[in-house]
Structure formats: C-alpha cells, structure tokens
Amino acid sequence: MNRHNGTSKAFIHLHVNGETKEVGVRNADTLLSTLREKLGLTGAKRSCENGDCGACTVLVNGEPSHSCLSLAVEVVNLPITTIEGLLDSPVREAFVDKWAIQCGFCTPGFIVNCHALLTNHPDANEEIVEEWLQSNICRCTGYQEIKEVIHSLLGSNNHSIKKTHPGLSK
Amino acid sequence: MISFDFKYFKPSSVAETIEAYNGVHEQGEKALFISGGTEFITFARTNKIYTDAIIDSKGIPECNVLEMRDDNLVIGAAVSLNKITNSNLFPFLGATVKQIADHTSRNKITIGGNINSELIYKESILPLLLVDAKVKLAKGNDERAVLLNSVFNRKLNLSSGELLLQIIIDSSNIDLPYISLKRTKFSKVGYPVVSVAAILKDNRLRVAFSGVCGYPFRSDKIENIVNDSTIPVVNRIDQVMDNLPSSIVDDLQGSREYRAFVLKNVLLDVMEEMEMGE
Structure with a gap:
C-alpha cells in the first residue's frame, strides 16, 4: 500500500x-x-x-x-x-503543413491524441479515426484539416512517431 | 479545483483495502472506493460529493483481471471500458460500453465505476443483466459471488464497506445474438435519450433499458410482451409503453414525449433486427 x-x-x-x-x-x-x-x-x-x-x-x-x-x-x-514531450513529432509538423490550426487552443490536445492514434493504429480505418477524434472539440471547427493530418500520416511507416516518444512504454 | 482535502490509499490487496477502509471508518470518517475515479473527480470539483478518504482499487490484482477461467469470463471491476472492447472477449458488452462517453474517457472509465455510477444511465449493466452475470463482492474477511440481478435494483445495492471485485459471466452466454442501440440528443458522444440492449437466448428475446426511466432495468413483464408472437409487433410495443416500471424521464436531454417517441422506434428496430415479428 x-x-x-x-x-x-x-x-x-x-x-x-x-x-x-x-x-x-x-x-x-x-x-x-x-x-x-x-x-x-x-x-x-x-x-x-x-x-x-x-x-x-x-x-x-x-x-x-x-x-x-x-x-x-x-x-x-x-x-x-x-505536448512538450512531442516537440519532434511528425504529427506536430503535419498540423502546420495542413493548416490544421486556427485559434490554437485545442491544438496540443489534438496533437497528443493524434500521436497516440497513429502510434497504436498506424493503419487505422475511417471508423477508428472517427472514434478517436470524437474525444476532442475544436470550437473553430477545423476538423477537416485535422483529419487530413491523420490521413497524410496513415500507412506512411513513419517510425519517427514512436522514436520521438520518450514517455511511452507499451 | 477540488475544494476539500482527502486521504488517498492505493492498496495492493483485498486485505489492505479492508484495512484501509476500517482505519478510516474507525476514526469516524467517510471513505469511498474508486476505480477509474472520473465521476468522483467531476462530482468533487462541483461539490456534489464529499469524502474524507478515497481508496483506489486499481492496485488490487483481482480488480484488474480480464480473462477466461474455466467456463467463465472474469472481468475485474477496475478494467477500463476500452480494454473490454479491445479484448473482444464478450462482443455484446464490448459494443455496449463502446457507446459510453468518448474514446479517451473510456481509457479511464472502468466497468466497476460505471455500474456504481451515481448517474441514472449505467449502460454497462444492460448486457450483464441480460446474461445473468454474477458479481464477486468483498467485505471484511468475507467474499461472496451472487447473481447481479439479486443485488441490483435501480442501483447496485452494496452495504457499507462492501467492494465490487469482479464480474463473472458464463461462457455459454457470451456469443448469443445481440443488439445494442443508443440514441443521443444530437451528437455521437453524450448521455442516452434511450439505450436498449437485447439478446436472443433459447429463441426468447431478453431486453434491458437505460435512459428511459430514472434507472436501468430489465423487466419480466416487458419480456413476456415482446415475446408474444400472437400480437402484432406495433401492438406489443404499445403494450411495452404501458408497462414501463415507472414514468419516463423528462429532462434537458429529452422531454418525456420525445423519449417515448424514440423508444418506440428503437424497439421497432430491435424487434426487426432480431426477427421478432409475428
């Protein structure tokens, strides 16, 4: 105890x-x-x-x-x-590339969740992506761009997603 | 911010749990068991609950079991909803709990916590009521396994200091045809306007409800009605509406009339899907 x-x-x-x-x-x-x-x-x-x-x-x-x-x-x-532990995550970079940011307040939560999604399901189907993204709200309603981030990284065998994850032990 | 202070215990055995509980109790203080703790935190933050101590059951090995043992599926009370779904050991339960809250929350919400929730929904319990699950309870030095139906009446009726350790499901009941339908007010994530779960066992439909009355329920009277194939389906549904155990909930999630409308349609979907026509 x-x-x-x-x-x-x-x-x-x-x-x-x-x-x-x-x-x-x-x-x-x-x-x-x-x-x-x-x-x-x-x-x-x-x-x-x-x-x-x-x-x-x-x-x-x-x-x-x-x-x-x-x-x-x-x-x-x-x-x-x-989010401070994901500075080199390709998800973070993809959020910039896809303009998946408007006011930015929800962005850290989305990046962390998307990072975990891609780590756990590197070949996630649409149902899994929908299920995971339902956990975060963007009041600017930038959902389409955030989905594009996921789709741009799915199946890319982007091993840097795992390597840039010092706190993760599965 | 939670405005009051409390002691925190994380025992690593049932014996330590009882010891912690008794220690708090002997000082004239209140102790609460938590597993996921999500409801405790939200209620404590809004001063809807008070306690002098919380006892976290996540460290108790018996509460973290999720496996087949002989002819039973054993699920520890501290197992998260996502682990149940992902294990695919009991697809009916997995599909039902997947409709609770959102994916991230389901990493923390546990089956024990959902069943013991202070909210009226407790949707995890619907499949368990339908498959005559047993629950293993601990109090003092005693442990007992009883039918869930015998201790659940509107809520899980545990005595002071009694802890839910495990849920036990007979393996003959885990692969039955099932349906689990939840309707929310407007988004995919939310409390149910109506949630209905049903299984077909021995050519007889068993059905349980959440969001309809102020508590989840399964009713022999309603099951007799839905299984009476001499009556047209729409008439059976009308009879179900006349035989609900109490009045339909009327709140911000949905008016009484709206819930009744949705329930009728969900029941029609259930009957059609399970081929329960004349």
Whole structure:
C-alpha cells in the first residue's frame, strides 16, 4: 500500500517526458493542475475540466487521458507524455503543413491524441479515426484539416512517431 | 479545483483495502472506493460529493483481471471500458460500453465505476443483466459471488464497506445474438435519450433499458410482451409503453414525449433486427 498517502498531501515522483520530477501535491490536485502549476508544463490546456473537450489530453502509459480527470497521485510510477514531450513529432509538423490550426487552443490536445492514434493504429480505418477524434472539440471547427493530418500520416511507416516518444512504454 | 482535502490509499490487496477502509471508518470518517475515479473527480470539483478518504482499487490484482477461467469470463471491476472492447472477449458488452462517453474517457472509465455510477444511465449493466452475470463482492474477511440481478435494483445495492471485485459471466452466454442501440440528443458522444440492449437466448428475446426511466432495468413483464408472437409487433410495443416500471424521464436531454417517441422506434428496430415479428 502507498503509505505516504494517509494524509491529504504528499511528495510524489512523476515520470514526465522522460524525466522524473518530485513534486508536492494535495491528493485532491488533478494531473492537469499539477502539470501546469507545479511543473510549468502549460501545453495541456484547462478548459471544461469535465472530460468533455480534450484540450487537456496527455498520454499516460501511452494511452490518451484527460488530465483533468486524473488525480496526480493516481499516476505515480506511470510514464506521462505531454505536448512538450512531442516537440519532434511528425504529427506536430503535419498540423502546420495542413493548416490544421486556427485559434490554437485545442491544438496540443489534438496533437497528443493524434500521436497516440497513429502510434497504436498506424493503419487505422475511417471508423477508428472517427472514434478517436470524437474525444476532442475544436470550437473553430477545423476538423477537416485535422483529419487530413491523420490521413497524410496513415500507412506512411513513419517510425519517427514512436522514436520521438520518450514517455511511452507499451 | 477540488475544494476539500482527502486521504488517498492505493492498496495492493483485498486485505489492505479492508484495512484501509476500517482505519478510516474507525476514526469516524467517510471513505469511498474508486476505480477509474472520473465521476468522483467531476462530482468533487462541483461539490456534489464529499469524502474524507478515497481508496483506489486499481492496485488490487483481482480488480484488474480480464480473462477466461474455466467456463467463465472474469472481468475485474477496475478494467477500463476500452480494454473490454479491445479484448473482444464478450462482443455484446464490448459494443455496449463502446457507446459510453468518448474514446479517451473510456481509457479511464472502468466497468466497476460505471455500474456504481451515481448517474441514472449505467449502460454497462444492460448486457450483464441480460446474461445473468454474477458479481464477486468483498467485505471484511468475507467474499461472496451472487447473481447481479439479486443485488441490483435501480442501483447496485452494496452495504457499507462492501467492494465490487469482479464480474463473472458464463461462457455459454457470451456469443448469443445481440443488439445494442443508443440514441443521443444530437451528437455521437453524450448521455442516452434511450439505450436498449437485447439478446436472443433459447429463441426468447431478453431486453434491458437505460435512459428511459430514472434507472436501468430489465423487466419480466416487458419480456413476456415482446415475446408474444400472437400480437402484432406495433401492438406489443404499445403494450411495452404501458408497462414501463415507472414514468419516463423528462429532462434537458429529452422531454418525456420525445423519449417515448424514440423508444418506440428503437424497439421497432430491435424487434426487426432480431426477427421478432409475428
């Protein structure tokens, strides 16, 4: 049993973007607030805080996760990847190439989710793409361009998608 | 931000779970079990729930099982909805839970959490009610396996300190013909206006509902009606509407009249798909 958490606060170790960080948190702190306010990783955006919009998406153990719906203490010992850990991802570049950005607020969440989609399903069919993209909302409604990003990378055997993923362990 | 503080325990065995629960309880404090924790976080953030401690069941090995054991499929309460769908071990359940929330959320939402939800929908339970699933429960030093139908009445009725460990499904029930239809107000992701699940077993249709009344249900009376092939299908559907266990939900997701309209059409689709005509 995790003995440190018999109180309402704890010092925990989070494995973020390939680095281990010690951070003091309230057990009530979400992963989103911890990333943004304690670790200065502001790429994951605070928006609905209800798991509806996907703007706060990060990878936990390689799977997309709404960081507003996780407590920081829940993800101790699990690899976490934020948008800051995907600087060299071809998905990021493809978002620029395809003009899949308007106001940009939802973009980090979309890139993280798309990166996981292409990692887990390099040959995804339309049904899988639709299913995964339903997790993120773009208020500028730039969905078509975002789908074009996915289609431009599907089946491309783009191995750099995996290599640029320090926090992912499947 | 969650405004109140609480203790957090992540036990690695059932014994440690009980120890943690008793320790909190003995101090006169309230403890809640969580598995995915998504509903706890959203409710806590909006002050709809309070607790002094949460006990996270994700570290308990029994709660993470997803496998065939002898003639049973065993699903731990902390298994995520996506893992159930992706495993394809029980396609009916996989198809039903795939309609809950969105893909990213389903990486965190667990079957145990959905069944124990405070919301009225609990759509995971529909297939489980239809296949006479059992649930394994733990309290103190005792563990018991009981029919889900015997402990589910509008909600899962667990006693204080009782933990849902596993769901057990007889393998003879996992490959039956099925249909699972969900209708939402306007988007693909959302709470159901109506959700209906049905299986055909021994030439008899079993059917369960969510979003219709204030709780999910399966009804012997309704199943007798839908299986009465001497009555035209449209008349059977009218009789179903007259024999719902309570009034139809009337809220922002859908008015009572709209839900009734959608339910009739979904039932017609179910009956046609399962070839339940005269």
